[in-house]
Amino acid sequence: MADTTHITPAQFPLPDEDEPSRRDVIMIAAGGFAAAGLGLGLWPLLDQMNPDQSALSMATTEVDLTHVEAGQAITVMWRGKPIFIRHRTDKEIEEAKAVPIDDLPDPIARNANLPDDAPATDENRAGKDRESWLVMIGICTHLGCIPKGQAIGDPKGDYDGWFCPCHGSQYDSAGRVRKGPAPQNMAIPPYTLVSDTKVKIG
Amino acid sequence: MAHSSSYEPSSGIEKWIDARLPVPRLMYDQFLAFPTPRNLNYWWTFGGILSFMLVSQIATGVVLAMHYVATPTNAFDSVEHIMRDVNWGWLLRYTHAVGASMFFLAAYIHTFRGLYYGSYKAPREVLWILGVLILFLMIATAFMGYSLVWGQMSFWAVTVITNLFSSLDAVIPGLGTRLVQWIWGGFAVGGPTLTRLYSLHYLFPFVIAGVVVLHVWALHIPGNNNPTGIDVKSARDTVPFHPYYTIKDGFALVLFALLFAGFVFYAPNLLGHPDNYIPANPLQTPQHIVPEWYFLPFYAILRAIPNKLFGVAALIGAIVVLFFVPWLDTSRVRSTSYRPIYKWFFWAFVVTCLVLGYLGSQPPEGIYLVLGRIFTAYYFLFFLLVMPVVGWIEKPKALPGSITESVLGPEKSSPASPQPAPRRRTPEPAL
Numbered sequence: 001m002a003d004t005t006h007i008t009p010a011q012f013p014l015p016d017e018d019e020p021s022r023r024d025v026i027m028i029a030a031g032g033f034a035a036a037g038l039g040l041g042l043w044p045l046l047d048q049m050n051p052d053q054s055a056l057s058m059a060t061t062e063v064d065l066t067h068v069e070a071g072q073a074i075t076v077m078w079r080g081k082p083i084f085i086r087h088r089t090d091k092e093i094e095e096a097k098a099v100p101i102d103d104l105p106d107p108i109a110r111n112a113n114l115p116d117d118a119p120a121t122d123e124n125r126a127g128k129d130r131e132s133w134l135v136m137i138g139i140c141t142h143l144g145c146i147p148k149g150q151a152i153g154d155p156k157g158d159y160d161g162w163f164c165p166c167h168g169s170q171y172d173s174a175g176r177v178r179k180g181p182a183p184q185n186m187a188i189p190p191y192t193l194v195s196d197t198k199v200k201i202g
Numbered sequence: 203m204a205h206s207s208s209y210e211p212s213s214g215i216e217k218w219i220d221a222r223l224p225v226p227r228l229m230y231d232q233f234l235a236f237p238t239p240r241n242l243n244y245w246w247t248f249g250g251i252l253s254f255m256l257v258s259q260i261a262t263g264v265v266l267a268m269h270y271v272a273t274p275t276n277a278f279d280s281v282e283h284i285m286r287d288v289n290w291g292w293l294l295r296y297t298h299a300v301g302a303s304m305f306f307l308a309a310y311i312h313t314f315r316g317l318y319y320g321s322y323k324a325p326r327e328v329l330w331i332l333g334v335l336i337l338f339l340m341i342a343t344a345f346m347g348y349s350l351v352w353g354q355m356s357f358w359a360v361t362v363i364t365n366l367f368s369s370l371d372a373v374i375p376g377l378g379t380r381l382v383q384w385i386w387g388g389f390a391v392g393g394p395t396l397t398r399l400y401s402l403h404y405l406f407p408f409v410i411a412g413v414v415v416l417h418v419w420a421l422h423i424p425g426n427n428n429p430t431g432i433d434v435k436s437a438r439d440t441v442p443f444h445p446y447y448t449i450k451d452g453f454a455l456v457l458f459a460l461l462f463a464g465f466v467f468y469a470p471n472l473l474g475h476p477d478n479y480i481p482a483n484p485l486q487t488p489q490h491i492v493p494e495w496y497f498l499p500f501y502a503i504l505r506a507i508p509n510k511l512f513g514v515a516a517l518i519g520a521i522v523v524l525f526f527v528p529w530l531d532t533s534r535v536r537s538t539s540y541r542p543i544y545k546w547f548f549w550a551f552v553v554t555c556l557v558l559g560y561l562g563s564q565p566p567e568g569i570y571l572v573l574g575r576i577f578t579a580y581y582f583l584f585f586l587l588v589m590p591v592v593g594w595i596e597k598p599k600a601l602p603g604s605i606t607e608s609v610l611g612p613e614k615s616s617p618a619s620p621q622p623a624p625r626r627r628t629p630e631p632a633l
Contacts, residue, residue, distance in 0.1 A: 044290030045265050052269075053287040 055079070060202035062194070065133075073150045075138060078201045082146055083189060084138035084162075084175070085199065092160050092173035093131060096122040104185075105177050111188035120185055125174040127193050135191050135199060136175045140164040141184040147171060162186075207231045232422055237440035238447050239428035241609050245319075246426070246447075247454030248312040254455055255305040256414065260407050262298040263347075270350065272400035274393045277352035278481040296470040302344050303473045304462045306496035309337060317527070318548060320536030321427040327528040329420040332413055334524045339410045341497070341521070346403040348494060352396065353478035358491045360391050360399070366504075372511040390484065430608045431536025432601055439605035490565060498562030499555050503581065505566040506574035516578065523585045530585055532593035540599040544592045551584045 061078050063085065068074055073086040088096075101107050101119055108117065109124035118124045127133035140147050142164065148154040149162035149171075157163035157170035159178045164170075169180030176185040191201040209227040211217040220227055269288050271280040284291035313333070316322055322330035349360045364385050370378035387394025425434060434440055441447075465472065473495060477488045493501050503520050507513035523530075533541060538548050554577045561577065564570040602608035 044293050045261060047289045048265055048291060048294060049268065050289050052283075052289055052291070054283065055287075 060200060062198060062200045064198055066197045070132065072152075075150050076201070078137075078189060082138040083201055084134070084136045084150060084186075086134045086136075086150075086173075088126070088132050088134055088173060093122065093126075095160055096125070096172055096174040096176075099172065099176075105179075105182075106184045108185070109188070110185045112190040113188065120174075120176050122174050125176065125185070125188065127199075130193050130196070133193065133199070134173075134175060135188065135201065137187045137189050138162075139186065140166065140169055140182055141177065141186060142167055142169050142180070142182040147186075205231070205237055208235050234442065234444040236422065236443040237425065237434070237437065238443045239426050239434060239439060239605050240441045240446075241428050241430065241605050242426060242447065242450070243429055244450075244454055245311070245315040246428075247451045248308050248315065249421075250451035251308045251455055251458050252305070252312060253414070254459075255301060255308055256407065256411060259298060259301050259305060260411070262294050262301065263404070263407065265294055266298055267404060270400075272350065272397050274352065274396055274482070277350060277396060281351055293466070296466045298347075300462065300465045300470055300473065302347065303494070303496065304458070304465070305340065306344070308458070309340060310496070313337065313524075314552060316427075317551075318538045319427055319429060320431050320531065320533065320538065322528045323431075323531060323533075323536050324528070325424045326420070326427060329417065329424070330528055331525055332417040332420055334521070336410055336413050336417060337524070338521055339406055339413065343403060343406040343410065344494070344496070346399045346406070349399050350396070350403060351478055352482045354480040354482055354486075354488050355475050355478035355491065357391060357482035357484065358487050359493060360395060362491065364391065364395070366514045366517070369511045369514045392484075427536060428605060429537060429539065430602055430605060431540065432605060432608075435604050436606075492563055495559065495563075498560075499558035499581075500562070502558040502562035502574050503578045505562070506571070506578040516582075520581060523582065527585065527589070530589040532590050533596065533598070534593075535598040535601060540601055541592075541596055542599060543596045544588070547584060547588045547592060550580070551588075554580050554584070 058079055061076065063074075063076050063083075065074075065085065065087070068085065068087045070087050071089050073084060076083045076085065099122075101121065104120055107120050109120045111118060111124055113128070114124055123131065125134065125136075127135060138146055138150070143166060145164050145166035147162035147164040147169070149156040155163045155165075157172075157179070159170055159172035161171040161173045161175060161178075164180065164182065167181050169182035170178050171182075171186060172178050174185075175188075177183070189201055191199055194200050207227060209220075209224075209230040211220045211226070216226060219225070266284060269280060269284045269291065271277060281295070284295050286292075288294075316330060316333065345359070345363060349356045364382055367385065368378035368382045370381060372378075383389060385395070386392065387398065428434075475492065475494075477491075480488075492498070500517055500520055504513050504517040507516050533544065535541065538545050541548075557573070558577050558581065561570050561574045566574070603612065
């Protein structure tokens with residue numbers, strides 16, 4: 001009796017090491033079960049940091065455009081981000097259309113309403129059937145600053161668009177990057193122009 | 203117990219580390235090879251359970267703090283936001299709230315186990331004192347955590363408990379009032395009180411963790427006590443901590459976790475008070491305010507004494523007296539199992555604590571108040587009279603010759619016996 005109660009750690013696993021023993025099976029099963037339990041227990045501790053239900057419920061916002069005249073722009077919040085809505089002038093539209101795709105640092109439209117590989121033409125950037133409207137997430141794709149160009153008197157860069165004060169990226173009147181360290185065109189959020197005077201974002 | 207190291211670094215990198223910061227050696231010697239009495243019963247598994255609970259409370263608490271807002275206008279709403287909006291927020295909060303109850307359940311069992319088996323007696327006095335200190339810190343932490351919900355019970359608990367300090371006005375007029383205003387950061391419980399409670403509620407668990415390290419250190423110098431209360435006399439009396447007690451503690455932890463999960467998933471609010479789902483209102487006290495169950499015995503003691511200052515003194519004294527237990531107990535033996543007279547007083551004390559818990563939940567009037575006074579008297583008499591006197595007059599029962607003998611019976615092959623043959627057959631544990 002005393003012998004059996006004096007098994008030391010050195011005697012684990014049992015002497016016949018080549019053949020898996022019942023103890024090996026139990027050890028692996030118990031260890032695996034414990035590992036699975038630990039993983040399941042850990043998941044809520046990590047997942048709680050993801051956007052919660054109250055953040056997700058802010059997913060859509062409707063904006064009234066009645067008072068935005070051509071040449072003006074407004075900024076609204078959507079999911080905690082600034083959304084630039086510009087009522088473009090004919091001159092700005094012409095400038096944007098005149099640029100060959102090959103001249104653009106980023107030839108992709110970055111429009112959430114179009115396929116991922118849609119080219120960055122002005123048609124693919126502006127509102128569907130309402131090309132005077134440009135709806136865009138107003139965050140510089142370099143390091144997340146808010147570019148200038150919304151307010152009257154703001155610097156708009158060399159391309160009648162936006163100018164990021166942080167590191168000098170310049171965007172054209174279709175929100176496409178033309179100069180500077182920004183790697184991508186400013187993103188177009190999912191939205192629909194519900195009517196001539198109303199846009200629903202998200 | 204302090205034992206010579208049996209760690210042998212096997213690989214080059216282990217040798218390299220061992221020569222510089224021998225943490226693997228420490229872990230191996232203290233938590234794998236550590237010689238542990240072979241006769242520990244399941245009452246000894248609560249140390250491991252408590253370690254688990256501390257980790258669980260810190261993990262869920264750190265995460266809850268990411269969503270909680272400590273302002274009087276937002277605190278209650280942010281808790282509801284956690285319950286409804288945050289991913290798994292309901293689980294995290296219930297685990298934390300029920301976890302506090304389970305933490306105290308385990309701590310009380312652990313404390314009673316120490317009391318029963320005389321684990322506070324020499325050479326484990328410092329170990330015991332550190333344990334009482336942890337209990338004290340736990341009480342403070344739990345109280346502050348409960349206040350953060352900022353419901354009616356939270357608010358009035360803070361009001362009542364902080365007002366305890368105003369009893370010092372009876373000693374030096376004005377002192378108590380100044381002290382309470384200092385604690386409040388104002389002239390009533392409010393925003394400044396909430397933010398400081400929040401700050402300290404985050405700090406204290408890490409202080410507890412620090413004292414737990416000292417507690418374990420103080421345990422590993424003399425080694426574990428055991429159900430017989432007699433010292434380890436030979437290597438035969440011990441087994442290595444791993445695998446024997448890692449498995450035993452692990453099994454007990456699984457059973458405890460089942461109970462814990464049962465509460466979290468099936469009765470998460472059973473141990474709480476519904477009034478705490480009413481937002482705090484400084485203009486209206488609830489009809490009947492009670493603390494969480496784990497404070498009820500102390501609450502009964504507070505209310506049993508009609509004088510404000512002495513009531514507070516008794517409340518604090520009920521814990522402080524535990525610090526002196528190593529010197530109040532005059533018994534020659536540790537384990538109550540060998541103390542025929544003291545045994546009755548001990549179980550009467552356990553019953554007293556349970557009854558005080560019940561009385562604390564009842565309104566302080568009529569028979570409840572009378573009983574509260576009787577049982578409060580016994581609570582203190584147990585420590586101040588029974589422990590010294592019974593230890594003095596009692597004749598303990600005969601102790602077994604060794605731990606091994608208590609497990610295997612007084613067999614002929616006991617190590618004390620002069621017969622050499624069976625002894626040689628018995629391999630020594632690798633220490």
